[in-house]
Amino acid sequence: MTEQLWTSIDQYITDLLVPADPALDAALKASDAAGLPKIAVAPNQGKLLHLLARIQGAKKILEIGTLGAYSAIWLGRALPPDGRLITLESDPKHAEVARANIARAGLGDLVDLRLGRALDVLPQLVAEGAGPFDLIFIDADKQNIPAYFTFALQLSRRGGLIIVDNVVRNGTVIDADSPDPNVQGVRRFNTMIAAEPRVSATEIQTVGSKGHDGFALVLVTADA
Numbered sequence: 419m420t421e422q423l424w425t426s427i428d429q430y431i432t433d434l435l436v437p438a439d440p441a442l443d444a445a446l447k448a449s450d451a452a453g454l455p456k457i458a459v460a461p462n463q464g465k466l467l468h469l470l471a472r473i474q475g476a477k478k479i480l481e482i483g484t485l486g487a488y489s490a491i492w493l494g495r496a497l498p499p500d501g502r503l504i505t506l507e508s509d510p511k512h513a514e515v516a517r518a519n520i521a522r523a524g525l526g527d528l529v530d531l532r533l534g535r536a537l538d539v540l541p542q543l544v545a546e547g548a549g550p551f552d553l554i555f556i557d558a559d560k561q562n563i564p565a566y567f568t569f570a571l572q573l574s575r576r577g578g579l580i581i582v583d584n585v586v587r588n589g590t591v592i593d594a595d596s597p598d599p600n601v602q603g604v605r606r607f608n609t610m611i612a613a614e615p616r617v618s619a620t621e622i623q624t625v626g627s628k629g630h631d632g633f634a635l636v637l638v639t640a641d642a
Contacts (some may be wrong), residue, residue, distance in 0.1 A: 424625045424627065425627045429627070430563070431462045441491060441519075441589050445523070446486070447516065449519070452486075454486050458485055458486060459583065460587075460626055464491075467589070470553065470579065476552035477502070477552055479504070480548075480557070481493060481504070481555045482505075482536050482540075484531060485516065487519040487523075491523045505531050508533070508536065510533060536558055540566070548573065550573060551578060554573065554578070555581045556582045561599040561602065563604060565584070571614075571617070572642050575641070581636070585604050585607070585621055585634050587600065587622045616641075616642060617640050
Protein backbone atom coordinates (compact mmCIF):
# COMPACT_ATOMS: atom_id res chain seq x y z
CA MET A 419 0.00 0.00 0.00
CA THR A 420 2.85 2.39 0.82
CA GLU A 421 4.59 1.89 -2.53
CA GLN A 422 1.26 2.32 -4.30
CA LEU A 423 0.82 5.62 -2.49
CA TRP A 424 4.35 6.76 -3.41
CA THR A 425 3.73 5.90 -7.05
CA SER A 426 0.37 7.65 -7.07
CA ILE A 427 1.89 10.81 -5.63
CA ASP A 428 4.69 10.71 -8.23
CA GLN A 429 2.03 10.37 -10.93
CA TYR A 430 0.07 13.30 -9.46
CA ILE A 431 3.20 15.49 -9.46
CA THR A 432 4.12 14.40 -12.98
CA ASP A 433 0.64 15.02 -14.36
CA LEU A 434 0.61 18.48 -12.81
CA LEU A 435 4.15 19.72 -13.39
CA VAL A 436 5.79 17.48 -16.02
CA PRO A 437 3.47 17.43 -19.04
CA ALA A 438 3.73 14.72 -21.65
CA ASP A 439 6.60 15.28 -24.05
CA PRO A 440 6.91 13.46 -27.40
CA ALA A 441 10.70 13.12 -27.38
CA LEU A 442 10.94 11.99 -23.76
CA ASP A 443 8.00 9.61 -24.11
CA ALA A 444 9.53 8.18 -27.31
CA ALA A 445 12.88 7.71 -25.54
CA LEU A 446 11.25 5.59 -22.84
CA LYS A 447 9.25 3.57 -25.38
CA ALA A 448 12.33 2.93 -27.52
CA SER A 449 14.31 1.88 -24.45
CA ASP A 450 11.57 -0.52 -23.38
CA ALA A 451 11.28 -1.94 -26.90
CA ALA A 452 15.03 -2.59 -26.97
CA GLY A 453 14.89 -4.38 -23.62
CA LEU A 454 16.93 -1.83 -21.68
CA PRO A 455 16.61 -2.01 -17.88
CA LYS A 456 13.76 0.10 -16.50
CA ILE A 457 16.09 2.17 -14.33
CA ALA A 458 15.88 5.62 -15.91
CA VAL A 459 15.10 8.47 -13.53
CA ALA A 460 11.42 9.21 -12.95
CA PRO A 461 9.94 12.15 -14.91
CA ASN A 462 9.81 14.45 -11.88
CA GLN A 463 13.43 13.55 -11.08
CA GLY A 464 14.38 14.23 -14.69
CA LYS A 465 12.86 17.68 -14.40
CA LEU A 466 14.76 18.18 -11.13
CA LEU A 467 18.02 17.53 -13.00
CA HIS A 468 16.91 19.98 -15.69
CA LEU A 469 16.09 22.67 -13.15
CA LEU A 470 19.35 22.17 -11.24
CA ALA A 471 21.30 22.54 -14.47
CA ARG A 472 19.43 25.75 -15.28
CA ILE A 473 19.89 27.12 -11.75
CA GLN A 474 23.58 26.30 -12.12
CA GLY A 475 23.70 28.14 -15.45
CA ALA A 476 25.49 25.08 -16.79
CA LYS A 477 27.20 25.31 -20.17
CA LYS A 478 29.22 22.11 -19.83
CA ILE A 479 27.71 18.95 -18.34
CA LEU A 480 29.15 15.47 -17.88
CA GLU A 481 26.93 12.43 -17.38
CA ILE A 482 28.34 9.08 -16.31
CA GLY A 483 25.82 6.43 -17.36
CA THR A 484 23.65 7.18 -20.41
CA LEU A 485 21.34 4.15 -20.59
CA GLY A 486 18.66 5.23 -23.13
CA ALA A 487 19.44 8.97 -22.82
CA TYR A 488 16.26 9.89 -20.91
CA SER A 489 18.20 11.93 -18.34
CA ALA A 490 20.58 13.15 -21.07
CA ILE A 491 17.63 14.72 -22.87
CA TRP A 492 16.52 16.49 -19.71
CA LEU A 493 20.05 17.77 -19.09
CA GLY A 494 20.71 18.64 -22.73
CA ARG A 495 17.59 20.78 -22.87
CA ALA A 496 18.94 22.88 -20.01
CA LEU A 497 22.00 23.91 -22.04
CA PRO A 498 22.35 27.14 -24.02
CA PRO A 499 22.85 26.87 -27.81
CA ASP A 500 26.63 26.86 -27.36
CA GLY A 501 26.55 24.33 -24.51
CA ARG A 502 27.82 20.77 -24.47
CA LEU A 503 26.90 17.55 -22.73
CA ILE A 504 29.31 14.62 -22.73
CA THR A 505 27.62 11.38 -21.70
CA LEU A 506 29.40 8.06 -21.13
CA GLU A 507 27.95 4.62 -21.86
CA SER A 508 29.73 1.26 -21.72
CA ASP A 509 27.08 -0.90 -23.41
CA PRO A 510 27.01 -0.70 -27.25
CA LYS A 511 23.30 -1.62 -27.39
CA HIS A 512 22.38 1.05 -24.88
CA ALA A 513 24.51 3.58 -26.79
CA GLU A 514 22.76 2.77 -30.07
CA VAL A 515 19.33 3.34 -28.53
CA ALA A 516 20.55 6.48 -26.78
CA ARG A 517 21.98 8.02 -29.95
CA ALA A 518 18.66 7.55 -31.74
CA ASN A 519 16.78 9.08 -28.80
CA ILE A 520 19.16 12.05 -28.65
CA ALA A 521 18.80 12.66 -32.38
CA ARG A 522 15.00 12.43 -32.18
CA ALA A 523 15.05 15.05 -29.43
CA GLY A 524 17.02 17.41 -31.67
CA LEU A 525 20.07 17.40 -29.41
CA GLY A 526 22.60 15.79 -31.72
CA ASP A 527 24.69 18.96 -31.95
CA LEU A 528 24.84 19.44 -28.17
CA VAL A 529 25.35 15.90 -26.90
CA ASP A 530 28.58 13.93 -27.33
CA LEU A 531 28.05 10.28 -26.45
CA ARG A 532 31.31 8.45 -25.68
CA LEU A 533 31.18 4.65 -25.87
CA GLY A 534 33.42 2.79 -23.44
CA ARG A 535 33.95 1.93 -19.79
CA ALA A 536 33.75 5.11 -17.77
CA LEU A 537 36.99 4.25 -15.95
CA ASP A 538 38.70 4.16 -19.35
CA VAL A 539 37.03 7.25 -20.81
CA LEU A 540 37.34 9.52 -17.76
CA PRO A 541 41.17 9.60 -17.84
CA GLN A 542 40.90 10.49 -21.54
CA LEU A 543 38.64 13.43 -20.68
CA VAL A 544 41.17 14.61 -18.10
CA ALA A 545 44.01 14.26 -20.62
CA GLU A 546 42.18 16.16 -23.35
CA GLY A 547 41.23 18.99 -20.99
CA ALA A 548 37.52 18.41 -21.50
CA GLY A 549 36.66 20.11 -18.21
CA PRO A 550 35.93 21.95 -16.14
CA PHE A 551 32.28 20.94 -16.11
CA ASP A 552 29.60 23.00 -14.40
CA LEU A 553 27.51 19.96 -13.49
CA ILE A 554 28.31 16.25 -13.35
CA PHE A 555 25.62 13.58 -12.97
CA ILE A 556 26.81 10.14 -11.84
CA ASP A 557 24.28 7.39 -12.49
CA ALA A 558 26.29 4.26 -13.28
CA ASP A 559 27.35 1.09 -11.43
CA LYS A 560 27.49 1.93 -7.76
CA GLN A 561 30.52 -0.12 -6.75
CA ASN A 562 32.69 2.26 -8.77
CA ILE A 563 31.15 5.51 -7.50
CA PRO A 564 34.26 6.35 -5.41
CA ALA A 565 36.45 6.21 -8.55
CA TYR A 566 33.89 8.13 -10.60
CA PHE A 567 33.73 10.80 -7.91
CA THR A 568 37.52 11.12 -7.84
CA PHE A 569 37.51 11.87 -11.57
CA ALA A 570 34.45 14.11 -11.25
CA LEU A 571 36.28 16.23 -8.72
CA GLN A 572 39.23 16.58 -11.10
CA LEU A 573 36.88 17.59 -13.89
CA SER A 574 34.88 20.12 -11.86
CA ARG A 575 35.40 23.80 -11.13
CA ARG A 576 34.91 25.71 -7.93
CA GLY A 577 31.16 26.21 -7.70
CA GLY A 578 30.51 23.10 -9.79
CA LEU A 579 27.79 20.66 -8.80
CA ILE A 580 28.14 16.86 -8.67
CA ILE A 581 24.92 14.82 -8.38
CA VAL A 582 25.08 11.12 -7.53
CA ASP A 583 21.96 8.97 -7.88
CA ASN A 584 20.82 5.86 -5.99
CA VAL A 585 22.70 6.42 -2.73
CA VAL A 586 20.08 5.05 -0.31
CA ARG A 587 19.33 1.74 -2.04
CA ASN A 588 16.07 0.89 -0.28
CA GLY A 589 17.68 1.69 3.06
CA THR A 590 20.48 -0.86 2.78
CA VAL A 591 23.09 1.91 2.80
CA ILE A 592 23.05 1.83 6.60
CA ASP A 593 24.12 -1.83 6.67
CA ALA A 594 27.89 -1.74 7.18
CA ASP A 595 28.07 -5.51 6.74
CA SER A 596 26.11 -5.70 3.50
CA PRO A 597 27.69 -8.14 1.01
CA ASP A 598 26.31 -6.07 -1.89
CA PRO A 599 29.23 -4.36 -3.69
CA ASN A 600 26.91 -1.55 -4.77
CA VAL A 601 26.02 -0.78 -1.16
CA GLN A 602 29.68 -0.87 -0.18
CA GLY A 603 30.53 1.42 -3.12
CA VAL A 604 28.00 3.97 -1.90
CA ARG A 605 29.27 3.72 1.67
CA ARG A 606 32.87 4.32 0.53
CA PHE A 607 31.68 7.32 -1.47
CA ASN A 608 29.84 8.68 1.58
CA THR A 609 32.99 8.37 3.66
CA MET A 610 34.94 10.18 0.94
CA ILE A 611 32.64 13.19 0.72
CA ALA A 612 32.40 13.43 4.50
CA ALA A 613 36.19 13.76 4.69
CA GLU A 614 36.80 15.79 1.50
CA PRO A 615 37.66 19.43 2.41
CA ARG A 616 37.04 20.71 -1.13
CA VAL A 617 33.32 19.97 -1.14
CA SER A 618 30.15 20.60 0.82
CA ALA A 619 27.59 17.83 0.47
CA THR A 620 24.30 16.43 1.61
CA GLU A 621 22.08 13.50 0.68
CA ILE A 622 18.31 13.38 0.36
CA GLN A 623 16.35 10.14 0.64
CA THR A 624 13.39 9.86 -1.71
CA VAL A 625 10.33 7.69 -2.16
CA GLY A 626 8.28 7.38 -5.32
CA SER A 627 7.65 5.28 -8.39
CA LYS A 628 11.27 4.08 -8.22
CA GLY A 629 10.91 2.92 -4.62
CA HIS A 630 12.98 4.06 -1.64
CA ASP A 631 16.26 5.63 -2.67
CA GLY A 632 17.99 9.00 -2.72
CA PHE A 633 20.64 11.21 -4.24
CA ALA A 634 23.71 13.16 -3.18
CA LEU A 635 24.30 16.84 -3.93
CA VAL A 636 27.96 17.81 -3.79
CA LEU A 637 29.05 21.43 -4.22
CA VAL A 638 32.70 21.89 -5.13
CA THR A 639 33.92 24.69 -2.86
CA ALA A 640 37.60 24.77 -3.78
CA ASP A 641 39.69 24.08 -6.87
CA ALA A 642 40.64 20.43 -7.30
